[in-house]
Amino acid sequence: MLEVTDLHAYYGKSHILQGVNFNIQEGEIVSLLGRNGVGRSTTVKSIMGEVPPQGSIRFRGQEIAGLPAYRIAKLGIGYVPENRDIFPTLTVRQNLILGQKSMRRSGRWSIEELFRMFPNLEQRADVPGGVLSGGEQQMLCMCRTLMGDPELVMIDEPTEGLAPKVVEQVGNLLREIADRGVAILLVEQKLNIALRVSSRLYVMGHGEVVYEGTPTSLKQADAVRAEWLEI
Amino acid sequence: MLDVFLFATLNGLVTGLLLFMLASGLTLIFSMMGVLNFAHASFYMLGAYFAYSISSYLGFWIGLLLAPVIVGILGALVERYGLRHVHRHGHVAELVFTFGLAFLIEELVQFFWGRDTKNYQQPDILDFPLFTLFGQEFSAYRGFMIFISVLIFIGLYYLLTRSRIGIIIQAAITHPHTVASLGHNVPLIFMGVFGVGSALAGVAGVIAGPVLTTFPGMAVVLGSIVFVIVVIGGLGSLAGAFIASLLIGLLQSYAIASDLGMQDLLALLGVSFERSHPLNDLWTLTLPQIAPILPFLLLVLVLIFRPTGLLGKREE
Numbered sequence: 179m180l181e182v183t184d185l186h187a188y189y190g191k192s193h194i195l196q197g198v199n200f201n202i203q204e205g206e207i208v209s210l211l212g213r214n215g216v217g218r219s220t221t222v223k224s225i226m227g228e229v230p231p232q233g234s235i236r237f238r239g240q241e242i243a244g245l246p247a248y249r250i251a252k253l254g255i256g257y258v259p260e261n262r263d264i265f266p267t268l269t270v271r272q273n274l275i276l277g278q279k280s281m282r283r284s285g286r287w288s289i290e291e292l293f294r295m296f297p298n299l300e301q302r303a304d305v306p307g308g309v310l311s312g313g314e315q316q317m318l319c320m321c322r323t324l325m326g327d328p329e330l331v332m333i334d335e336p337t338e339g340l341a342p343k344v345v346e347q348v349g350n351l352l353r354e355i356a357d358r359g360v361a362i363l364l365v366e367q368k369l370n371i372a373l374r375v376s377s378r379l380y381v382m383g384h385g386e387v388v389y390e391g392t393p394t395s396l397k398q399a400d401a402v403r404a405e406w407l408e409i
Numbered sequence: 410m411l412d413v414f415l416f417a418t419l420n421g422l423v424t425g426l427l428l429f430m431l432a433s434g435l436t437l438i439f440s441m442m443g444v445l446n447f448a449h450a451s452f453y454m455l456g457a458y459f460a461y462s463i464s465s466y467l468g469f470w471i472g473l474l475l476a477p478v479i480v481g482i483l484g485a486l487v488e489r490y491g492l493r494h495v496h497r498h499g500h501v502a503e504l505v506f507t508f509g510l511a512f513l514i515e516e517l518v519q520f521f522w523g524r525d526t527k528n529y530q531q532p533d534i535l536d537f538p539l540f541t542l543f544g545q546e547f548s549a550y551r552g553f554m555i556f557i558s559v560l561i562f563i564g565l566y567y568l569l570t571r572s573r574i575g576i577i578i579q580a581a582i583t584h585p586h587t588v589a590s591l592g593h594n595v596p597l598i599f600m601g602v603f604g605v606g607s608a609l610a611g612v613a614g615v616i617a618g619p620v621l622t623t624f625p626g627m628a629v630v631l632g633s634i635v636f637v638i639v640v641i642g643g644l645g646s647l648a649g650a651f652i653a654s655l656l657i658g659l660l661q662s663y664a665i666a667s668d669l670g671m672q673d674l675l676a677l678l679g680v681s682f683e684r685s686h687p688l689n690d691l692w693t694l695t696l697p698q699i700a701p702i703l704p705f706l707l708l709v710l711v712l713i714f715r716p717t718g719l720l721g722k723r724e725e
Contacts, residue, residue: 226590228590246594246596247586247589248593248594251590251592257590259587259590263586265583265584267579268576276577279591279593323591326591
């Protein structure tokens with residue numbers, strides 16, 4: 179459903195993405211791995227139109243490179259940014275309402291249903307988003323994107339800085355999303371969660387994809403892990 | 410004494426609410442763009458002139474409805490085809506653009522309507538005293554100004570805090586990228602806010618025109634005070650702008666109504682001067698005389714003692 183071909187991106191004069199190639203099929207969980215600074219976040223941002231992309235990005239057959247972010251979102255790509263970007267003065271409920279793209283269309287997810295899945299968000303429905311804990315903010319941010327009923331969700335480092343119990347919750351939500359036929363592009367640094375949930379993985383290094391495989395094959399590829407992933 | 414105080418308060422309220430109608434739009438637009446719109450008061454002037462022209466054919470009430478709509482559309486067009494292009498070149502370019510626009514509008518107003526004061530009158534139906542107290546009349550038109558302002562602010566408050574579009578606007582001001590990635594057309598939202606802000610200034614012009622006179626300098630006269638207000642209130646703070654608007658409105662009104670002067674102050678201190686003293690003009694200054702200076706004096710004091718304004722946040 180997503181086909182990225184020879185994607186280049188620049189921050190000022192520095193050439194961050196130097197020809198990234200990968201694809202995601204319908205309903206798949208795909209992980210994008212790699213160390214800090216290899217261009218994983220930039221890849222996601224340029225798909226979303228936040229960093230100007232060069233090259234081809236096709237979503238369900240349509241070229242989306244260069245479209246404004248809101249058009250890309252409306253086509254069905256959801257994005258959960260790394261910094262979470264909860265609107266601190268708006269309540270939890272208002273944050274979720276913001277995720278809806280229109281008032282009429284209801285998709286796979288509703289506020290009531292998301293509250294059932296995360297009772298602590300329901301308890302704090304009318305509390306400003308800024309006072310939530312890091313884990314709650316991550317859940318809220320993911321739920322907010324789901325309210326827009328995307329066909330593909332790109333999630334940037336959802337488990338960063340979270341307690342093991344909350345990481346577990348994130349993992350469960352990822353499976354729940356995939357069970358409903360929504361594809362996921364997971365940007366991660368932690369190998370264990372990526373290996374547990376993904377159907378396929380890409381490893382990035384120096385602005386390009388250096389390895390493609392399955393969790394089983396990556397577990398056996400000691401050389402790849404040593405060169406591109408382990409610190 | 411009580412009658413003077415009461416009427417000064419009412420008149421201060423009228424001025425304060427009128428000022429806030431301009432200051433609220435200016436504050437919203439500032440929060441979005443990060444730049445003060447120097448042409449904001451020009452939209453206020455356009456509101457008065459459009460309403461004057463429309464009212465001479467179709468009456469005051471049609472003018473009250475139509476003029477703000479026309480001004481709002483003009484504002485939206487200025488954002489879409491002017492500011493949005495200039496935005497790429499940074500804040501200074503935007504500032505200069507709005508500055509130039511203010512001059513352009515002033516010249517155009519003089520070109521089409523002339524330099525003289527227009528005979529823009531309040532409607533006959535509101536030309537009666539609303540009530541008479543202590544032998545003084547309070548005009549129905551001033552009561553109507555208070556009514557319209559309060560009505561608009563209640564509507565605006567509910568729109569901004571309770572409605573879905575208000576939630577989107579609030580979020581778009583602080584986190585435009587995130588709001589865009591949730592599927593909302595942020596440039597369109599900004600154009601809308603600019604248009605509504607301009608329309609609010611237009612409404613202020615329509616209702617102030619008959620009272621404060623409709624002439625080509627009206628934008629400069631009120632505009633400078635509105636800038637004082639948004640700075641005193643704290644740039645970007647709606648609540649701050651509201652407090653500062655009422656503060657300035659009341660302060661000016663009390664100063665004009667009082668008959669206190671330097672002489673009274675000096676008499677309190679037991680000092681008096683001969684009439685023939687060379688600085689006699691200074692010793693006989695009265696509060697009504699210095700009333701127009703007070704907002705700027707307050708601005709200087711606030712900038713010295715509280716540079717972020719009353720409710721402003723320090724920039725990170």
